[in-house]
Amino acid sequence: MPVGSPRAREWTLEELCGLHRAMVVSRGIERACIEKSGHWYPSLGEEGVIIGTFSQLRPDDAAVPHYRGGLVVPWLRGRSLVQVLGCVTPSQTSPTRGRMYGGFAGGMEFGVMPFITNVLGPNIAVATGMALSFKIRRESRVAVVTFGDGTAGTGEFHESLNMGAALGAPVVYVCQNNGYSISTETQRTLAGKSVADWASRYGMPTALVDGNDVLAVAEAVGNFVARARAGGGPAFIEAKTLRRGGHFGADPGAYMSDEHTRAAEDSDPIRRLEQVLSQRGCEDSRIKSVWATVAGELADAVAKADAQPALTCHDLGLDEIFQHAI
Amino acid sequence: MPVGSPRAREWTLEELCGLHRAMVVSRGIERACIEKSGHWYPSLGEEGVIIGTFSQLRPDDAAVPHYRGGLVVPWLRGRSLVQVLGCVTPSQTSPTRGRMYGGFAGGMEFGVMPFITNVLGPNIAVATGMALSFKIRRESRVAVVTFGDGTAGTGEFHESLNMGAALGAPVVYVCQNNGYSISTETQRTLAGKSVADWASRYGMPTALVDGNDVLAVAEAVGNFVARARAGGGPAFIEAKTLRRGGHFGADPGAYMSDEHTRAAEDSDPIRRLEQVLSQRGCEDSRIKSVWATVAGELADAVAKADAQPALTCHDLGLDEIFQHAI
Amino acid sequence: MRSEALTPSAAGARAITLRQAILEAIGEAMEADPAVVMIGQDLGAFGGPLKSAEGLFTRFGPSRIIETGICESSMTSLAVGMAVQGMRPIVEIMFSDFLPIAATAIVQLAANLRYYSGNTGSVPMVIRTKGGDGPYRAHPQNYEALFAHSPGLIIVSPSDAVSAKGLMKSAIAANDPVLFIENIFLYNAFRESVPAGDIVVPLGKAATAREGTDVTIVTYGRTVRTAIAAANELARNSIDVEVIDLRTIAPFDEEAVLRSVKKTGRLVVAHEAWEVGGIGAEIVSRVTRKAFGSLVCAPELIGAPAVPVPFAEPLRDVMIPNVARITAAVMRVLPR
């Protein structure tokens, strides 16, 4: 959708600036993580899907983000940047206390599900179960889950959507389709037209959106979240985005097509929102200052996170495996 | 399809008689098994799918039958009725040698895959793998697998069809849809329109046929088998049938709708083929004699199978677990 | 009979089966706490496989007795999601054959969540299943050891109706995931006097099913009853066997086992599952490492030999620890 095309809803400048800042923070977090480790799985360029999705939830809704780019989600709900970065430099005061790979940390205090197992798939069912709980208790909460296009090929995806539909769970499924599963162009291993086409066969409304248009994502998610909240049951969104670079930081992605790489550069979701902001009269300097401020906040957060007391062998927590010792 | 409606292919009287006899044998085997155990899972009334499907294979094709009604399939390929019944009264000379529940026996000597695990789902992938082997070796063989509508709800179903399609495996998937998964009307737990509709989304040709019309099944399977053999890749058939009675012999099926039960009685696939036979000039007495002959053969087979030397604790076969002792 | 010994003749006690005792625990828990729900296949009109959910659907309706299709893996993950959100789901895996399908959800998701989340989340969930050889000889798998290598998971298998009820109550009340294995052979094999209302049978604690001084038999589930029968037989020859019913298989009650072995000096472990790589190996290993000095001779382990569980009776009967096999093992650990 070209910049400036008619939108499904009105966006205030404040809202737009909020989304922009969140995307800039997301990118900043990722850049900081890449610097820390070549084995970080960056979400650069996928901020449109991540922020577009998780900005549309109520604080009491359940957020179940994909592993790629999930670190920002608890921040959206109030986790400090020091704590966010602490997930990546585990210390005695960091949220994960070193137990999990930082990118999988989630934040249950903020209603954000961690990637407890790095098996791809189960979290789609987890989100469905969370939503089902809300329905059983007649709460007006919803669950939203994002997952990759590779993950959409698992049996868990199908079983979960089927259960969600059959049980009428208030859940919104969002496929963060970046075109790749590690080195595999998923169109090669996923037979058929699209993930959205699969999902539509479970009798739920589906939308195929430009994932690099954060507003399109937010509008689709917002609609479906409202629908689910009103008792309308589950819905599905396929948000097309593009992985910028290899699977992990140190992966040069030599197997990726030039086309893909060029398209990824060209359709940067942050730049696209900035064009909208300009059109809405937001000055360049104000946009630039967001980047600068965020950079400063992040540099500070990294420094503070790095300075936390290091873990020692005594922090293993042998007695924290059950609530009561068995 | 009403009796006598135009067929997709010509059937000789001999062919029709062959199908008829096979269905009568199938029903006779099942009746004998029900008598032996209340925990037999009968395929009464589902012979149209079973015989319609597995009669259309070449002897060197791979047959992977559903657990319900699978016992007849090796017989179609030459296993004696004594051996067939021997699966159910395990003895020293029976094919399974008592190791498996009779209904799961298969017959690998006849290219019929057993139900090695009673987990529903994996055999759909097994058949896909067999087909893929044929493709890799450039053999003109195909694999055909049947499975229930309950089984179609598993992730394995989706993953297998996706692999079959993506890899172009010469396999024909046949859903023996009898409306139930134990006590569950599957339309209640399977969201969406139909299993065929799901399957169609993997980009393979699909057909929805009346499973109680053995000729319709045979024609659809025959077409897709020929297509797969010619290198056309996988295809899917949903054959609608009706479970006649409970999940197992001793299950009264009190939860089943009267409608279902009446429809099952009314659409007996054997009776329907007999109408075709009559129209083709086959005399009633000839049809009756088939039943009588089969009944006699079965009584004889049951007696012979029962008379085989019983298993003892020495038949456990502790050294038959690996090819070479480890 | 043993059931007598275990059962206080409390007011409201009735003679019921192990299956009914478990159902009673579930029913009472569901009455008491709306967070308790059950999820599985064929729990409605069918009443669950082997009537494992009999009557519950009528009492609690479809929003608390949730029926799904065949999808054990995602169904279990879904229940984890419910548990994380404050429900207390009881996942019904029809038969233990299907546990491996849900292995990821159980071992990697449910068992790990509390620890990995730094105690910010927990999984109060029961995974109940039926396994072991039974009267109709289907679904004879004993897969408990596949799950006993997973810190964070509790595994329970009761041997009598009273403890079955109490353990199920404790399992539902626990704020950690419990795999609850119901032995098919025991399901309707006897009736025992079970008190109505709450019975407290704690997780993690073994019971001395029979006191004795000469030999310790450590066992669980169906084999507890076989061991008691063997002990009674041996008692006629003045051999005094102590039978420890683990009740909780993992983590097992090391203290109770060591206490008994320190008294008797002789250990026999018996279970229906395969000997190789089974629960018995862990028990023998633990006892040997922690009470080597108390052992006067090599421990004995009685379980299934290393072949897939066959179907036919004459073959299956060789697999299962019966009175003769257990008696012979006891004799082997005694001085000749």
Place this chain on the structure above:
Amino acid sequence: MRSEALTPSAAGARAITLRQAILEAIGEAMEADPAVVMIGQDLGAFGGPLKSAEGLFTRFGPSRIIETGICESSMTSLAVGMAVQGMRPIVEIMFSDFLPIAATAIVQLAANLRYYSGNTGSVPMVIRTKGGDGPYRAHPQNYEALFAHSPGLIIVSPSDAVSAKGLMKSAIAANDPVLFIENIFLYNAFRESVPAGDIVVPLGKAATAREGTDVTIVTYGRTVRTAIAAANELARNSIDVEVIDLRTIAPFDEEAVLRSVKKTGRLVVAHEAWEVGGIGAEIVSRVTRKAFGSLVCAPELIGAPAVPVPFAEPLRDVMIPNVARITAAVMRVLPR
């Protein structure tokens, strides 16, 4: 170094990593037999995770190096179907974390087929995976014990490049399913001299990685090398340790283990996996039952403590049996 001792300085021997040795075995087997194919994710341009399939796609093309999506469960069942039809599939499960997803296919399908089919079928299949803690600390699971309770399945985990090549060749040649676990830490940690062409390293046979008379350490995989390092350290104090490298974890070489314990009378078992319910329990149990009289003191078991494997280095380092922990265990089994 140990690699010297193991490696005949054959013509064509080159210094290669364990990863390369395994790749060489696979490449040679694929050259020799068109029935050998490989199936998994990202085996093509990517060369497999950690380059586990490097170069194979270029050599053998897409009909023999088969790429799938993320579907470990059905992919493994699919490979069973191929094996039944006379192929020799090598299933690549990227990391051992994903083994539980394929548990049904491995434990219930592949392991059971020969026996249940009365020897009318077989599953010549290798399931290869990478596991254990490694340089980049991801995918640190050690799930071998989850699969060592399954009669019909062979589990292998090599500790050096030569045996890695030989064992992979044997695994591919075997007409039964083999779970082949490649330790991530060892993957590129060293180069050893490996002969080109066939090396025969039989399945089911342990190797004496170091001869000794005082204490037996039974171990496998990465821990073999740690044990040797510990033994070398202890040798300075004139403690002479024998290190048994199981190579095949299940069924393990009981004879070799018992022979060594009968010689030394003292047993230490060490592995990276959790102590509780692990392979070590089976070894301690077996030795105790079969060679009780030879043991002069309680065996020691060194493995991971009972918490999910944490990520951060300071925590992970407590989990893994290092030289200090092994040395201390050896000291505990020696007279003071």
